[in-house]
Amino acid sequence: MSKKYHNVMEELVESLVTVQMLGPDFQVFCKCEKCRTDIIALSLNSLPSHYVTTADGRDNVFQRLNTSENLKWVNKRIISAIYLVGKYPKHDE
Numbered sequence: 152m153s154k155k156y157h158n159v160m161e162e163l164v165e166s167l168v169t170v171q172m173l174g175p176d177f178q179v180f181c182k183c184e185k186c187r188t189d190i191i192a193l194s195l196n197s198l199p200s201h202y203v204t205t206a207d208g209r210d211n212v213f214q215r216l217n218t219s220e221n222l223k224w225v226n227k228r229i230i231s232a233i234y235l236v237g238k239y240p241k242h243d244e
């Protein structure tokens with residue numbers, strides 16, 4: 152961890168967005184950096200943050216968040232963000 156504080160939810164959403172965008176459901180969606188960061192920011196706005204300050208704290212929180220029930224719930228937010236950004240992309244033509 153390079154910063155003094157670290158949002159574990161942010162880490163989780165970044166990796167889940169990568170997985171979703173590579174998946175078969177979102178082949179036709181734009182994969183540019185602008186759309187990707189917009190999807191991540193939009194998802195994070197509708198999810199609780201989980202800040203930690205130590206590596207141990209990060210591992211504990213990550214384990215707590217990394218359950219199939221929670222991932223399903225987070226993925227729902229991500230999928231609505233993918234659709235929203237896909238409908239109103241802010242990237243340059």
Ligand SMILES: [Zn+2]
Nearest residue numbers: 181183186242
């Ligand atoms: Zn794009």
